Amino acid sequence: MFSQTFSPRFTDTDALGHINNTNVPIWFEGARDPVFKLFIPDLDPKKWNLILAKIDVTFHAQMHYGSEMEIKTYIGRIGSTSFNIYQELWQKEVKCASGTAVMVHFCYETQKPQQIPQQLITEMEPHLFNLNSA
Template sequence: MFKESFSPRFSDTDALGHINNTLVPIWFEAARKPIFELFIPDLDPKKWNLILANIDVSFKAQMYFGHEMEVRTCIQHVGNSSFKVYQELWQQNQCCASGAATMVHYDYSQQKSATIPQPIKEALSAHLYVENN
């Protein structure tokens, strides 16, 4: 499991004083950086070989400015050319949001999915989601 902690900015709040829901997918994407580095260690966009096929987010509790946030990132499934990332957003010892993103290893020159190399599959599998992390 990968973990990343941060403090929300005041500008992340909405008119009701909560963290704006539109930020959660952005924070989830940022927390996928260690996974991106398994495929593209230097994160050079010219070498990029991943695409986002699907994303979903479920909101479970309100989030607020002034309290640390933590994104927990695991791998839910590894297939031949795709994998599913499961993420949770925690604040004050409570899971406030969860989501999943399906990523595809992609060959842009061929415009089609590509098999995930075995060493990367093994690295992804080392972070498989376990209930009650």
């Protein structure tokens, strides 16, 4: 698991005083950097070999300004050419949102998915989501 803690900004709130739901997918994307670095260690866009195929977000509880938030990032599933990144957003020890991003290991020259090398699978395996810890 990878973890990132941050404080939401006042501008992240909406008219109801909650954290605006549109922020969560953006925060999740930023917290995926440690996974991206497994594939592209220097995050050089010219070497990029991943594409986003799908995202989903489920909201479990309200989020508010003034309290730190933590994003927990896991590998949810590893396939031959794609994998899932599973993420949770916590505030005050409450899971407020969760989501999954489906990533494809992709060759931009051929415009086709490519096999995930075993070395990368081995690096991702320690970060697999453990259903027993959920």
